[in-house]
Amino acid sequence: MDHSRRAVFRHGMPRVREWAVWSLPRPLLALWSVVTCGYLAWTVAAAANFRFRLEDIVLFAALLGCGAFSVEVARRASEPTGVVKDVYAVWELPVVFLLPGLYALIVPVIRLTLTQLRVRRAPVYKRVYTVAAIGIAYGCARMVYLGMLPAHVDPRAYLWSHTSMWLVAAGSGAVTQWAINQGLILAVFKLEKPAASIKAALFSKEMLHNDATELCAALLVAVGMTVSELTLIIALPLTTLLQRSFRHAQLLSEARADAKTGLLNAAAWEREAGAEIARAVRTSSPLAVALLDLDRFKLINDTYGHLLGDEVLRAIADTMTGVLREYDLAGRFGGEEFVMLLPQTRATDAFRIAERVRAHIARLPITSPTGERVRVTASIGVAALDAGSSRELTELLAAADAALYRAKASGRDQVQMISTSRGLSAVRPSDDPDADTGFWQSGLRRTVTVAAEPVLSEDGRADGGGPAVRAAIAGGVHAAGAIQLPEVARPVDVAGTVGAEGSDSTATTSALAV
Numbered sequence: 111m112d113h114s115r116r117a118v119f120r121h122g123m124p125r126v127r128e129w130a131v132w133s134l135p136r137p138l139l140a141l142w143s144v145v146t147c148g149y150l151a152w153t154v155a156a157a158a159n160f161r162f163r164l165e166d167i168v169l170f171a172a173l174l175g176c177g178a179f180s181v182e183v184a185r186r187a188s189e190p191t192g193v194v195k196d197v198y199a200v201w202e203l204p205v206v207f208l209l210p211g212l213y214a215l216i217v218p219v220i221r222l223t224l225t226q227l228r229v230r231r232a233p234v235y236k237r238v239y240t241v242a243a244i245g246i247a248y249g250c251a252r253m254v255y256l257g258m259l260p261a262h263v264d265p266r267a268y269l270w271s272h273t274s275m276w277l278v279a280a281g282s283g284a285v286t287q288w289a290i291n292q293g294l295i296l297a298v299f300k301l302e303k304p305a306a307s308i309k310a311a312l313f314s315k316e317m318l319h320n321d322a323t324e325l326c327a328a329l330l331v332a333v334g335m336t337v338s339e340l341t342l343i344i345a346l347p348l349t350t351l352l353q354r355s356f357r358h359a360q361l362l363s364e365a366r367a368d369a370k371t372g373l374l375n376a377a378a379w380e381r382e383a384g385a386e387i388a389r390a391v392r393t394s395s396p397l398a399v400a401l402l403d404l405d406r407f408k409l410i411n412d413t414y415g416h417l418l419g420d421e422v423l424r425a426i427a428d429t430m431t432g433v434l435r436e437y438d439l440a441g442r443f444g445g446e447e448f449v450m451l452l453p454q455t456r457a458t459d460a461f462r463i464a465e466r467v468r469a470h471i472a473r474l475p476i477t478s479p480t481g482e483r484v485r486v487t488a489s490i491g492v493a494a495l496d497a498g499s500s501r502e503l504t505e506l507l508a509a510a511d512a513a514l515y516r517a518k519a520s521g522r523d524q525v526q527m528i529s530t531s532r533g534l535s536a537v538r539p540s541d542d543p544d545a546d547t548g549f550w551q552s553g554l555r556r557t558v559t560v561a562a563e564p565v566l567s568e569d570g571r572a573d574g575g576g577p578a579v580r581a582a583i584a585g586g587v588h589a590a591g592a593i594q595l596p597e598v599a600r601p602v603d604v605a606g607t608v609g610a611e612g613s614d615s616t617a618t619t620s621a622l623a624v
Contacts (some may be wrong), residue, residue: 131235138301142239145294149215149242152249156212170205170213172339176346177201177221183353185229197353200345202244203287203328204335206252207280208266214252218244239298247291255283266336280332284325303428309436316363320356327352368442370420371427379441383451384503386439390453390495397453397495398460399506401514402426402467404446405487405522414478422476422486429470434463449507457494457529464490464525472523487523489514494529 131142177198184196198221206214218241226237258279259268269276292312299308327349334341366378374382383399390397404410404426411419426448430440439451450467452460468490476484491514493506509528517526 129235130233134235135301138298141297141301142235145246146238146242149245152246153212153215156210156215156249160210160212166209166213169335169339170209170217172342173201173205173335174217174220176342176349177217178224179346180349180353181221181224181228183350184225184357197324197327197349197356199284199287199324200327200331200349200352202248203251203284203325204332206248206283206287207255207332208335211249211252214248215245218248243291243294246294247287250290251283251287254286255279258282269333269336277329277333280329281325284328288321288325304432323352368427371423371442373427373430373448374439374441376441376443379439379443379449379451380503382439383441383449386451386453387495387501387503387506391500394498395454396456396497397451398455398457398492399495399503399510400450400452400460400464400467400490400492401443401507401510402430402448402450402464402488402490403514403518405489405518407446410484410486414484418476418478418484422474422484425474425476425486426471426488429474430467433467433470438463455494457492457496457527460492460494461525461527464492464527468523468525489517489522490525491515491517492525492527494527496529 131139134142180196180198180201202214202217202221205217222237222241222244226232226234256265259265259276265276296308296312299312327345331341331345331349334345366374368375373379387397389395404422407419407422410422423442423446427440427442430448430450434440434450434452437453439453441449443449450464452463455463468488471486471488474486476486478484491510491512493509493513495501495506513526513528517524520526
């Protein structure tokens, strides 16, 4: 017997130590442990005072069957990754309001086990956290709901004698469940992706509307179940239609997003950017377009592999989302090329925003599987549309692409800018990157013309705006005479020397009449 125990200990413990959950960062692991242990303790406490009743089991089985049907619908449509919008609360909130508390705590275990087996296999620790978060949210919803009802009353009987008060109590419980569940998801979201946009992921208008619709449908099902269990026959097709509408909205969102980074894809960005530029021209508002190209990205892929390259792309996307404002448009054109549109932004502000993005990228803590720090830098070309000017998207893209080529030619890891109202020149930025007008006050002191020189990457190709940018520009620019593109030039400071010595940033700005 002792030998068997030692064998189990010897062979079992390494498996426990190899669980993926232990690889989580400490804050995430602490949150996972607290939420999971709290849920388990609550479930055990509820089970200690639980009594079986046949009618409760029948009602629970009926609602569980409807939930299982929704899982099968999700299986045919496939479950998306990331934050998933579903309609399972339509069947599970009635369990919270009409049955003893233990049922509310165990219903997410059954449903997510079925999801794991039938729909998509996700890391087990993620499923466990989801179960715990939903279970705690349901438990808190039940506490609020019962706290608003008189003590020792049958909730189903109370519904018919005090309908308004029951609906207020159930509605308060439903809102509590939503708030706690969102809060626990938000905690993980911020710890995992500090720079990501919370509003876009969890609190967009579309998602809030869907959540409100789901909670209202759950209340109607709960009321109907007090009349007859046959209400489920009527509610099931309606809820299935609601589920399909949620998935349709998700599909539309996924059709606009780049699968690897979550930013807008090229087609969606061009469509929305074109509308913004037309609005800016119509209202005489300033606007800027910026092209971002990672420096020597092919070398990163060749040295560390494409998996780490994909991690770099996601980190760049998170950085852009975190640095840019909510109404800015960030997209991925393809490969290592990104694009930004900055509405209501003057040339000086556009340069500062681009420089802030560049600086954040240069400080990204990317490490290889061997623990080696991977240095990632980016060159950015900015084209500013001054108030009152009239330009097309393709013209601004061509101008930004020209500025990007100058940034590459000037040594990379910098920002170059083109404005619609300034002549071609190169200036040295202020020593204080946070100063509001420092480098602009230094003035465009003199125009410089330097012989053109090609910029080649390690594989011998031109290192500047990539094929995706070229295709976007070629697709819309008809008259080359409409834009005066600069020669590839090295920036010269006011003293006539190349670059800005002693500066942490090699960023420069240039202006081109277009």
